Amino acid sequence: MGRFLTGALIGGTALAVRPAAAAPLPQPTEKPILTVSGKITNFNKDKTAQFDRPMLEALGMSSFETNTPWYNGPVRFEGVPMERLMQAVGATGDKVVAYALNDYSTELPRSDFAQYNVLLALKRNGEYMPVRDKGPLFIVYPYDSNPELRHQRFYSRSAWQVARLVVQ
Amino acid sequence: MRLLRGIGGRAEDRPAVRAVKLLLVAVAGFFILAAVYTSSLIVERQDALRKVSRYNTAWLASQAVVELAKLQQRIAAYMVPGSDVDRDEVQLRLDILANRVGLLRGGEMAELVAGNRELCTVIDDFAAAVEKAQPLVDAGDPAAMRKLMDLLSPLEPKLARLAAAANVYGGDRVAEDQRHLSRLHWIFSGILLALAACGLGLFALLLWHNRLLQRTHRELLVRTEELHTQNARFDAALNNMSQALCMVDADQRLIVCNRQYMELFGLLPGQVQPRTPMQEILAAIVAAGRYPRELAEVIHEEQQALIRDQLPANFFREHSGGRALAVSHQPMPGGGWVATYEDITERRRAEARIAYMAHHDALTGLPNRLLFRERMEQELGRLDRQGGWLAVLCLDLDHFKNVNDTLGHPAGDMLLQAVAQRLRACVREPDTVARLSGDEFAILLPACDQPGAVKTLADRLLKAISAPYDIEGHRVVVTASIGAALVPGDGDNADELLKNADMALYRAKTDGRAAFRFFEAEMHARLQMRLALEMDLREAAEKGQLEVFYQPLFDLTLGRVSGFEALLRWHHPERGLVSPVQFIPLAEETGLILPIGEWVLRRACAEAMRWPEHVKVAVNLSARQFRSPNLIEAISAALAESGMPANRLELEITESVLLQDDEAVLALLHRLRGLGLRIALDDFGTGYSSLSYLRTFPFDKIKIDQSFVREMDARPDCAAIVNAVAGLAVSLGMAVTAEGVETAEQLQRLREAGCTEVQGYLVGRPRPAAETTGMLDAVIGPAGQAAGQRRAALLGSLPR
Numbered sequence: 001m002g003r004f005l006t007g008a009l010i011g012g013t014a015l016a017v018r019p020a021a022a023a024p025l026p027q028p029t030e031k032p033i034l035t036v037s038g039k040i041t042n043f044n045k046d047k048t049a050q051f052d053r054p055m056l057e058a059l060g061m062s063s064f065e066t067n068t069p070w071y072n073g074p075v076r077f078e079g080v081p082m083e084r085l086m087q088a089v090g091a092t093g094d095k096v097v098a099y100a101l102n103d104y105s106t107e108l109p110r111s112d113f114a115q116y117n118v119l120l121a122l123k124r125n126g127e128y129m130p131v132r133d134k135g136p137l138f139i140v141y142p143y144d145s146n147p148e149l150r151h152q153r154f155y156s157r158s159a160w161q162v163a164r165l166v167v168q
Numbered sequence: 169m170r171l172l173r174g175i176g177g178r179a180e181d182r183p184a185v186r187a188v189k190l191l192l193v194a195v196a197g198f199f200i201l202a203a204v205y206t207s208s209l210i211v212e213r214q215d216a217l218r219k220v221s222r223y224n225t226a227w228l229a230s231q232a233v234v235e236l237a238k239l240q241q242r243i244a245a246y247m248v249p250g251s252d253v254d255r256d257e258v259q260l261r262l263d264i265l266a267n268r269v270g271l272l273r274g275g276e277m278a279e280l281v282a283g284n285r286e287l288c289t290v291i292d293d294f295a296a297a298v299e300k301a302q303p304l305v306d307a308g309d310p311a312a313m314r315k316l317m318d319l320l321s322p323l324e325p326k327l328a329r330l331a332a333a334a335n336v337y338g339g340d341r342v343a344e345d346q347r348h349l350s351r352l353h354w355i356f357s358g359i360l361l362a363l364a365a366c367g368l369g370l371f372a373l374l375l376w377h378n379r380l381l382q383r384t385h386r387e388l389l390v391r392t393e394e395l396h397t398q399n400a401r402f403d404a405a406l407n408n409m410s411q412a413l414c415m416v417d418a419d420q421r422l423i424v425c426n427r428q429y430m431e432l433f434g435l436l437p438g439q440v441q442p443r444t445p446m447q448e449i450l451a452a453i454v455a456a457g458r459y460p461r462e463l464a465e466v467i468h469e470e471q472q473a474l475i476r477d478q479l480p481a482n483f484f485r486e487h488s489g490g491r492a493l494a495v496s497h498q499p500m501p502g503g504g505w506v507a508t509y510e511d512i513t514e515r516r517r518a519e520a521r522i523a524y525m526a527h528h529d530a531l532t533g534l535p536n537r538l539l540f541r542e543r544m545e546q547e548l549g550r551l552d553r554q555g556g557w558l559a560v561l562c563l564d565l566d567h568f569k570n571v572n573d574t575l576g577h578p579a580g581d582m583l584l585q586a587v588a589q590r591l592r593a594c595v596r597e598p599d600t601v602a603r604l605s606g607d608e609f610a611i612l613l614p615a616c617d618q619p620g621a622v623k624t625l626a627d628r629l630l631k632a633i634s635a636p637y638d639i640e641g642h643r644v645v646v647t648a649s650i651g652a653a654l655v656p657g658d659g660d661n662a663d664e665l666l667k668n669a670d671m672a673l674y675r676a677k678t679d680g681r682a683a684f685r686f687f688e689a690e691m692h693a694r695l696q697m698r699l700a701l702e703m704d705l706r707e708a709a710e711k712g713q714l715e716v717f718y719q720p721l722f723d724l725t726l727g728r729v730s731g732f733e734a735l736l737r738w739h740h741p742e743r744g745l746v747s748p749v750q751f752i753p754l755a756e757e758t759g760l761i762l763p764i765g766e767w768v769l770r771r772a773c774a775e776a777m778r779w780p781e782h783v784k785v786a787v788n789l790s791a792r793q794f795r796s797p798n799l800i801e802a803i804s805a806a807l808a809e810s811g812m813p814a815n816r817l818e819l820e821i822t823e824s825v826l827l828q829d830d831e832a833v834l835a836l837l838h839r840l841r842g843l844g845l846r847i848a849l850d851d852f853g854t855g856y857s858s859l860s861y862l863r864t865f866p867f868d869k870i871k872i873d874q875s876f877v878r879e880m881d882a883r884p885d886c887a888a889i890v891n892a893v894a895g896l897a898v899s900l901g902m903a904v905t906a907e908g909v910e911t912a913e914q915l916q917r918l919r920e921a922g923c924t925e926v927q928g929y930l931v932g933r934p935r936p937a938a939e940t941t942g943m944l945d946a947v948i949g950p951a952g953q954a955a956g957q958r959r960a961a962l963l964g965s966l967p968r
Contacts, residue, residue, distance in 0.1 A: 070274060102235050102264045131263035133270055147214075161264060 025088070028052035033136045034120075038097075038167035041090030049089045053122065053136070056080050059088050062119060066144040069155055070134070077140050079121035083113035086167070093167040098139055101131065101161040108139070108157050110167075116141050116149060120162065134160035185384075188377045195370045202363050206356070213352045225280055225341075229334035232268045232294070233327045239265050240320055247313045255308045262298065262305050269295045272330070280337045287333055290326045297323050411496075411508035418503025420446045420475075432509055434458040463487040471497055475505055484512055492516045529603040531581055532588035540602035540610055544662040547614040551655060558655040559622045561611040562669040563591070563629065566647045566681040568607035579639045583646065586639070590632045594625065610666070619654060619686065626650045626684040634682065647682035649673055658687045671695055702758055704740060705751055709767055713739050716771045717934035720943050721786065721905060721927050724919055729944050731784030731818065733927065734772035735934045736764070756792050765793045766802045773810035773817065775937045783944065786818040786848065794825045800839060807843070814844030820871065822850045826861050837865050848905070853889060862900060870897045874908020874928070880917060887917065894922040 025044040030052035037048040044050055056079075063078035086096070094110045112118050121138040122128060129135030138160040143149045239261040245253040271277065272291050281287040297319050304312040304319070406413060412429035416422055422444045430440055434456030440449065450468050454461045467485050474481050474497045484494040494510045527539035535543070544560065551558050565587065572580035584607065591601045591609060600612040611629075616622050630648060637644045651672025659665040672687040679685065708714050715737045723730035738746040755761040769787055776785035793799060807814055819840060826833060840847060848869035849861065853876055862870070872893050879886040890906065897904040906918045909928030918926055932943045 070271070072274075101260060102231065102238070104231070131260060132266040134267060161267065 025049050026055065028055055030054065034163065034165065036085070036089045036091075036165045036167065038165075039091060039093035040167050041092065042088065053128075056085075056120070056122060059084055061122075062117070063123075064117070064119065064142045064145075066140070066142050068140070068143060068158075074144075076125050077119055077121035077138070078123040078126070079119045079137070079140075081113065082108075082118040082120050082139065083110075085120055085165075086110060086113060089167070091167040095168040097166045097168060098159040098162050099164040099166070100159050101163050104159060104161075106157050106159045112141075112157070116146065129160075131161060137162040185377070185380050188373055188380060191373050192370070192377070195366055195373065198366055199363070202359055202366070206359055209352055209356055209359070213349065213356075225277055226331065226335035226338040228271055228277060229327070229331040232265075232272060233324070233331050235261070235265050235268050236320060236323055236327055240317065240324075243313050243316055243320075247310055247317075255305065258308075259305055262301055265301075266298045269298050277334070280334055284333070287330055290330045293326060294323055294330075409508075411510045413506065413508045414440075414449075415500070415506040416446055416504055422446065422449060423504065429509065432458070432511060459491055459493065460487050460489055463491055463493065467493060467495055471495070471505075471507065475499070484516075486516060490517070532585050532603050534588050534592070534609075535600055535602040537602065537604045537610075540600060540604065540612065541662050541666075543600045543612055543614075544665065547612065548655065548660070548662065550614070557616050557618065559613040559616045559619075559652055560655075560665045560669045561613070561622070561626065561629075561650055561652045562604075562666070562673040563609040563611065563633075563648050563650045564673055564677070565607040565633070566649055566677070568646065571644060571646065575639060575642055575644070579642065579644075582639050583637055583644060586637050587633055587646075587648075590635075591629065594629050594632050610669070622652050622654065622686075623684065626652060630682065630684060649676035649681050650684040651676055651687065652684070653687040668692070698754065701746075701751060702754055702760075705738070705754060705758070705760055708738055708740075709764060713741065714764065714767070715739060715936065716768055716775070717936055718772075718775070718785075718940045719927060719934040720932040720940075720946060721784075721925055722931040722946070723925055725924055729783065729931075729946055730925065731786055732776075732779075732940060733786040733820070733934075734768055734775075734788070736768055737934075752790075756790055759792070761790050761792050762796055765790065766806070769802060769806040770809060771937075773806045773812045775940070776816060777810050777812050779940065780944065781816070784816045784818050784846070785812075786820055788820045788850065789825070791822070791825045794821060794833075794836070799836070800843070803840070803843060803845070815846065817845040818848055818869070819845060820848045820850040823852070823854070823861065826865075830864065834865060851907075852893060859896075862896070862902075866900075867902055869903040869905055869925075871905045871907055871927075872923070877906050877908045877914055877918070877928070878910075880914060881911075887921075890918070890923075891921045894918075898922050 025042050027044055028050050032050040032052050034051040034056065035048050036051070040049060042049055059080045061078055062081045062084075063076060065074050065076045067074050082096075091110070096108045096110055097105055098108060099105045108118070119140050119142075121140050122136065124133070124138070129138060139158055139162055141149045141154050141158060143154070148154075239258070242253050242258050242261045245251045246255065246258050269291070272281075272294065277291075281291055300319055301316055304316040406424070406426040407428070409426065409428065412426065412432040414422060414425035414429050422440060422442055424442065425440050429435070430437065433453040435449070435452055439452045450464060453459065453464050463485060470481075470483065470485070478499045480498045482494070482496045484492055486492040490513060492512045492515075494512045495507055497505060497507045499505045527535055527542075529536045547558055565583075568580065568583075571583055584603070587607075587609070588601070588603060591611065595601055595611060595613075598614050600614075602610045602612070604610050611625075613622065613625070616625075629650060633646065633648045637646070651669045651674065653659060653665045653668035653672060655665065658668045668687040668691075671691045672685045675688075675691050676683040676685040717735045717737050718732035719735060720729045721731045721733060722728070736748060736752070738748075738751055740746045752761070755764055772785045772787050776783065779785075789799075796802075803817075803819075807817065837847060846868040847865075848871055849867045850871050851873045852870050854873045870893060872890055876886045876890050876893075880890055881887075894904045894906075903925060904923045905925040905927055906914075906923045907927050909915055909918060909926040909930045911930065914928075915926060915930060932946055935943065
């Protein structure tokens with residue numbers, strides 16, 4: 001929790017602390033944009049957790065500004081902290097494999113989430129990200145907060161057009 | 169006292185130390201620069217590494233191919249009726265492809281395509297195709313799908329080409345990055361090596377620096393040691409000097425003093441701490457009481473004056489109590505001063521004692537000649553200014569020598585002391601009585617009113633001195649002679665006055681002693697004459713002016729001439745025949761009597777050889793000759809030269825000879841007798857005739873003085889003396905010769921008295937040698953033959 005808080009503060013946005021206990025997941029009201037499966041305990045459809053954009057936003061948004069290799073200049077990302085998402089789905093695994101729309105996949109250790117305050121971004125500079133611009137979901141690290149993060153290893157973990165997460 | 173000397177280190181070390189410091193600064197600067205540069209290199213390396221690890225362009229490009237293929241595949245599936253692919257799926261894939269366009273346009277792909285028109289065209293075509301695809305997807309009809317397929321197909325090879333190019337670009341970039349890294353590595357290594365070298369250099373520099381420091385340290389130790397030694401030496405010098413020393417600063421506070429200073433003034437170490445005000449030390453000196461307050465203060469004041477004027481000075485101050493301090497004051501640059509002090513009390517006393525001794529006679533305590541002369545000069549100077557009278561008296565004891573000879577020197581000294589006492593008692597306060605030498609005294613009368621007073625005093629002195637003395641139980645009577653010189657009149661300087669007073673004294677002596685005489689100018693003239701006579705006498709023998717005369721001696725028993733007495737005559741070219749009374753005393757005084765006496769002896773012996781063998785020759789010996797150490801040699805030589813037998817020579821000595829040391833005289837007389845000659849006692853009865861002489865030495869002959877013979881007729885006492893002496897001589901077995909026989913009556917009485925021999929005008933006058941032979945046959949006739957003329961003065965008949 002403390003680590004999370006630290007990450008949130010680094011992100012620069014004050015957050016309301018929500019209870020960590022996973023509430024039962026509601027059913028998506030819009031077209032789901034994220035499916036979480038694997039070692040999770042909270043489902044809402046066939047052993048998976050389906051999220052539409054409001055559901056994700058309802059988990060509580062966080063944000064930070066950072067430089068990236070993909071954009072010129074600093075960019076403000078806003079989205080759901082990955083760790084909070086994991087808690088929301090009652091994730092028990094220690095690895096998460098992210099699948100993109102274009103079938104790109106990458107594996108993230110779950111420990112990164114709390115350690116680096118990894119964000120499942122929905123917005124870039126206040127705008128929802130379209131598929132045409134790395135949307136709808138983009139896993140980003142706050143690269144500026146730690147030189148360690150400005151490395152290919154973390155860049156490759158930063159998957160855009162994320163559609164699915166599998167907890168392992 | 170601590171003397172500090174500058175510690176400058178060795179001159180050649182200073183530039184070395186500076187060089188080392190500069191080098192150290194340079195090395196440090198180099199280190200800083202290297203650190204900055206290394207930091208920048210590390211940043212650059214990080215950057216390079218970041219580039220190496222950048223997003224893979226090849227992957228980025230190849231994904232375009234994959235995504236294009238997936239879109240085409242979805243479109244194809246969409247065109248097949250009944251497939252589960254809907255238009256949304258196609259739209260999604262197109263969106264994904266559209267996303268790729270953005271990716272290819274941005275980031276590193278932009279760098280890749282920037283310099284390559286072909287690739288630019290590819291991307292532009294790609295973008296354009298995606299642009300055109302959207303309306304077709306929106307239409308969603310099969311025709312549109314076909315058109316879409318046609319639109320996308322040409323993209324496949326282009327995107328493949330882009331992927332290949334990106335792959336190559338990626339490889340190039342990796343290679344370039346590696347080269348860059350390698351270059352950075354080399355630079356880094358170079359810097360490291362340089363830093364290592366610098367480190368070694370720094371180490372060497374530090375060693376060098378350290379060595380310089382050590383050397384400086386050692387030198388410092390040596391200097392410190394030297395300073396200690398110097399201080400020790402300085403302290404030793406300070407404390408081993410004989411004088412007390414203190415050094416004072418410009419504020420009149422003590423810098424340092426030595427042990428002698430403390431000891432001299434009786435100060436304690438606590439009282440002479442550095443920086444103590446001199447005023448306090450003065451108070452301590454006064455309190456210590458080694459020196460009277462007045463002395464300490466007068467010296468302090470003297471020094472204060474010197475301090476004000478910045479003058480050096482050596483002076484001493486003496487207290488009436490006798491304590492005396494010598495001070496040597498020396499100002500120092502900067503206003504301070506150094507002074508030495510010495511207690512010269514003892515020295516002053518000694519000096520006073522020496523001065524007293526130098527000016528006083530040890531025996532009598534009277535002023536000596538030096539002080540007497542000083543007083544004379546002093547009084548003469550006063551007289552010049554004030555006028556008035558002044559008298560100088562010279563006083564001499566008559567025959568003082570006899571006292572010494574008979575009673576011994578200690579008695580003589582006691583007599584002198586007694587005389588001095590009496591003299592002092594006779595004079596007044598301002599008069600000075602001095603002992604000039606031996607029995608010679610002088611009196612200075614600085615304020616005599618007239619010559620009459622001098623005469624009165626002189627008479628008083630003569631009377632006082634002539635009173636009997638009791639010397640060790642002996643009653644001694646002595647007289648004095650006094651000569652006086654007066655100012656004005658008898659001289660105007662000390663030498664002249666003393667000389668003139670002495671001359672007057674001489675006159676008093678020659679006038680019969682126990683007398684007083686004023687100086688008279690005539691005395692001076694006589695002295696001059698005497699001097700001239702002495703000069704002439706010196707040359708007389710050489711110039712053949714001396715001649716020996718011979719007077720016959722007649723043997724009454726045998727009735728013939730038995731011998732001649734040799735008598736000296738001087739034919740002066742100007743003065744004519746000079747009386748022996750005049751020149752014999754002169755010859756005695758000057759010592760000329762010795763060569764002259766020898767000459768007479770030789771002449772007489774030679775002459776006697778021309779006479780018959782029974783005729784003797786008698787030669788007078790003066791006291792001076794008798795004392796001459798070569799008397800025996802001279803007599804032997806005269807005898808040997810002439811070949812005359814010794815028994816023909818007769819030496820006549822006077823009683824005055826016998827007054828001297830008995831033993832030596834007796835020994836000499838016996839030695840003379842040993843030569844074989846005869847010895848006669850001349851002028852018997854005139855001097856201190858003592859019968860004891862006759863007992864101590866067996867004279868061969870006694871000669872009765874002519875004065876008795878002359879008076880014999882008139883005075884019975886003289887006849888009695890002649891009779892007694894003659895009788896005595898006969899009874900002692902000695903021959904008796906009477907001198908000065910002039911008349912037959914005298915001859916008769918002498919014959920009756922028992923005289924064996926006579927001499928005188930009755931027998932014959934002294935004649936030149938050539939005439940002696942004529943007198944050999946002389947016979948004493950009647951009274952008429954006696955010469956009326958008085959006998960000339962002979963040797964041995966000097967006035968006494």
